Amino acid sequence: MKRLFDLAQVSRRELNQALHDASDGESFEVTNPRGTHAVACGITAEIDVVVRGSVGYYCAGMHQRGRVLVEGNASTGLAENIMSGRVHITGNATMSAGATGCGGLVVVGGNAGARCGISMKGVDIVVGGNVGHMSAFMAQAGNLVVCGDAAADLGDSIYEAQIFVRGDVESLGADCIEKEMRPTHVETLSRLLAAAATVPAVNGPDPADFRRYGSARRLYNFTIDDVDAVARAARERSEQERDTRAA
Amino acid sequence: MTTPPPDGLEPVEASDPGFWHLRESYTFDRNVIAEIRRAANTGIYRIRGWGAKRHLPTLDDLVFLGASMSRYPLEGYREACGTDVVIGEDRAERPVHLKIPVTIAGMSFGSLSAQAKEALGRGASAAGTSTTTGDGGMTEEERQHSSTLVYQYLPSRYGMNPDHLRVADAIEVVVGQGAKPGGGGMLLGQKITERVAEMRTLPEGIDQRSACRHPDWTGPDDLEIKIGELREITDWQVPIYVKVGAARPYYDTALAVKAGADAVVVDGMQGGTAATQDVFIEHVGIPTLAAIGESVRALRELGVHRREVKLIVAGGIRSGADVAKALALGADAASIGTAALIAIGDNDPAYEAEYRDLGTSAGFWEDFQAGNDPAGITTQDPDLSARLDPVLAGRRLANYLQVLTIETQILARANGKSHVLNLEPEDLAALTVEAAAMAKVPLAGTDWVPGVG
Numbered sequence: 001m002k003r004l005f006d007l008a009q010v011s012r013r014e015l016n017q018a019l020h021d022a023s024d025g026e027s028f029e030v031t032n033p034r035g036t037h038a039v040a041c042g043i044t045a046e047i048d049v050v051v052r053g054s055v056g057y058y059c060a061g062m063h064q065r066g067r068v069l070v071e072g073n074a075s076t077g078l079a080e081n082i083m084s085g086r087v088h089i090t091g092n093a094t095m096s097a098g099a100t101g102c103g104g105l106v107v108v109g110g111n112a113g114a115r116c117g118i119s120m121k122g123v124d125i126v127v128g129g130n131v132g133h134m135s136a137f138m139a140q141a142g143n144l145v146v147c148g149d150a151a152a153d154l155g156d157s158i159y160e161a162q163i164f165v166r167g168d169v170e171s172l173g174a175d176c177i178e179k180e181m182r183p184t185h186v187e188t189l190s191r192l193l194a195a196a197a198t199v200p201a202v203n204g205p206d207p208a209d210f211r212r213y214g215s216a217r218r219l220y221n222f223t224i225d226d227v228d229a230v231a232r233a234a235r236e237r238s239e240q241e242r243d244t245r246a247a
Numbered sequence: 248m249t250t251p252p253p254d255g256l257e258p259v260e261a262s263d264p265g266f267w268h269l270r271e272s273y274t275f276d277r278n279v280i281a282e283i284r285r286a287a288n289t290g291i292y293r294i295r296g297w298g299a300k301r302h303l304p305t306l307d308d309l310v311f312l313g314a315s316m317s318r319y320p321l322e323g324y325r326e327a328c329g330t331d332v333v334i335g336e337d338r339a340e341r342p343v344h345l346k347i348p349v350t351i352a353g354m355s356f357g358s359l360s361a362q363a364k365e366a367l368g369r370g371a372s373a374a375g376t377s378t379t380t381g382d383g384g385m386t387e388e389e390r391q392h393s394s395t396l397v398y399q400y401l402p403s404r405y406g407m408n409p410d411h412l413r414v415a416d417a418i419e420v421v422v423g424q425g426a427k428p429g430g431g432g433m434l435l436g437q438k439i440t441e442r443v444a445e446m447r448t449l450p451e452g453i454d455q456r457s458a459c460r461h462p463d464w465t466g467p468d469d470l471e472i473k474i475g476e477l478r479e480i481t482d483w484q485v486p487i488y489v490k491v492g493a494a495r496p497y498y499d500t501a502l503a504v505k506a507g508a509d510a511v512v513v514d515g516m517q518g519g520t521a522a523t524q525d526v527f528i529e530h531v532g533i534p535t536l537a538a539i540g541e542s543v544r545a546l547r548e549l550g551v552h553r554r555e556v557k558l559i560v561a562g563g564i565r566s567g568a569d570v571a572k573a574l575a576l577g578a579d580a581a582s583i584g585t586a587a588l589i590a591i592g593d594n595d596p597a598y599e600a601e602y603r604d605l606g607t608s609a610g611f612w613e614d615f616q617a618g619n620d621p622a623g624i625t626t627q628d629p630d631l632s633a634r635l636d637p638v639l640a641g642r643r644l645a646n647y648l649q650v651l652t653i654e655t656q657i658l659a660r661a662n663g664k665s666h667v668l669n670l671e672p673e674d675l676a677a678l679t680v681e682a683a684a685m686a687k688v689p690l691a692g693t694d695w696v697p698g699v700g
Binding site: 012013016017020037038041042044056057058061062064076077080081083095096099100102115118119121122137138140141159160220221222223224225226227228 | 287288289290291403404407408409410412435436447448449450452453454458462463464469472473475476479480481482483
């Protein structure tokens with residue numbers, strides 16, 4: 001049985017408390033979200049939540065278990081720091097979708113704005129359309145799949161996360177390079193596309209059309225010179241040569 | 248380390264009359280020369296901990312007036328002088344109750360050894376106060392050994408876990424830190440061990456440079472929404488602090504209040520546990536003394552001072568005198584980082600020989616980022632960290648916190664106050680024009696506050 005929460009009638013606090021107190025297997029439907037922030041954040045039970053309409057910041061923030069489906073758009077920080085489970089919006093997401101996510105799957109049916117997947121730590125993000133500038137900035141682990149184009153500075157200062165883009169990449173950020181698509185990457189990508197496939201926009205893309213991007217690993221350690229050591233070695237060499245000549 | 252002089256030659260001793268004609272340049276002194284030579288050799292900026300080392304106006308530039316004809320003192324040991332502080336009673340279901348007005352500042356597992364974190368937890372818990380996590384998440388040991396634990400929510404979100412958020416006693420949203428307002432932390436490869444790398448989801452052995460800006464909010468309007476989310480996720484159970492480096496304390500404090508903080512933590516430039524670029528440490532931010540009054544002014548104007556929003560002041564707090572003066576200027580509590588590390592054994596002269604091997608000396612050890620701390624505190628090396636006995640080190644910290652508290656009470660009683668939070672700016676005078684101007688208390692022997700009338 002589905003429990004109904006009309007946010008025109010009940011407060012966000014009542015909704016979120018009910019979600020936090022829910023037991024595994026329960027279903028919820030939320031109507032009239034009207035851009036409310038922090039809707040369905042902090043879910044810890046294996047539940048299903050459908051939100052009919054657009055939400056504000058931090059929808060499904062720190063999501064841990066269960067599934068949240070938003071029929072509409074989401075503002076900043078959709079599913080930020082998601083640990084596991086699934087968060088899925090049919091429309092567009094603004095900035096920092098899936099930011100710092102540690103696990104689970106975030107699906108954006110439309111476009112995602114700037115810094116999609118910033119500092120991601122293991123989450124998988126599938127975007128049906130385009131992503132904004134500086135997406136996957138400082139991304140540490142996980143996969144960002146972009147079925148459309150990526151704006152400037154993709155993957156700037158990226159660590160071990162992987163980025164797959166089907167369309168054009170405006171420019172790559174510092175230390176981000178294109179990498180070879182090996183069979184294992186095709187496999188990962190196919191799995192993610194299949195997992196996200198309830199969104200029409202991402203039904204069908206052929207993994208072979210994607211290119212892979214990741215870290216050149218040139219920023220992992222500081223470059224530290226040691227001129228003194230070079231000078232010392234040169235001095236020792238000339239002393240040795242002098243000794244050899246003397247002998 | 249710089250190249251030593253050739254064999255047989257010792258550096259000039261200032262005490263030797265034969266060299267009295269030599270005059271060291273104030274602009275290019277030996278320390279400056281060594282730094283230029285180091286930079287020329289390595290091509291990398293200097294990284295260190297230990298906070299601003301230059302001379303700054305400090306709380307030492309203030310004195311208490313004490314009791315006199317018009318007010319009477321309280322009897323030490325006989326008349327009560329309260330020291331407790333409550334944070335978040337207005338909004339949180341479970342406010343934080345501190346027995347003493349001194350807390351332990353945020354320092355991460357990773358930057359500190361597990362033994363050092365345990366020692367801080369044991370000492371603070373024995374004294375009835377809180378410890379704080381750092382940039383790297385919460386460890387089981389840390390939760391277990393701290394009766395009151397504040398969970399930091401940082402730009403990097405390393406190890407950020409909602410389960411930890413829910414078991415914390417308070418949440419501290421870190422906007423900035425006194426050592427480096429506007430900068431991220433640094434942890435060099437030797438400290439990114441397997442466990443630390445796993446907690447932070449980073450490749451082992453990298454030179455970590457943390458993010459300096461939160462990934463999913465920018466500015467005070469967003470922060471208000473973020474604090475709302477944190478309260479929703481934790482079901483409004485615990486207080487939420489906002490920590491800022493002392494930059495524009497009047498505006499930063501007002502904006503933190505507007506964003507919904509239960510406490511504002513203002514960290515002056517003497518804050519020293521963060522390892523970062525020396526140029527950042529010495530040249531960004533303002534001294535603790537200059538920040539307190541400005542934060543208090545914002546709280547007073549908003550009508551929340553000593554009421555809904557508490558002020559915690561950090562950055563170079565060393566003694567009960569520092570604590571008492573911070574409270575008199577309007578803080579509700581002071582927070583210690585470097586002093587707590589010293590209390591548990593940082594820069595211990597017993598390790599002098601090893602400090603020398605590292606090109607330094609006890610009292611000068613500051614390479615908190617490097618991971619080879621002989622005292623076993625700022626390290627992840629199992630042999631070095633095993634040197635720190637967390638039980639004894641915790642006892643040292645508890646003793647030190649007790650001294651800070653009693654010293655604060657001594658000064659409060661001397662000024663006739665039955666609670667340390669009754670201390671007020673009227674109990675203070677400044678010894679320098681700078682301190683008078685910064686703290687907005689009169690220059691001693693005058694009724695003159697520079698810039699005010």
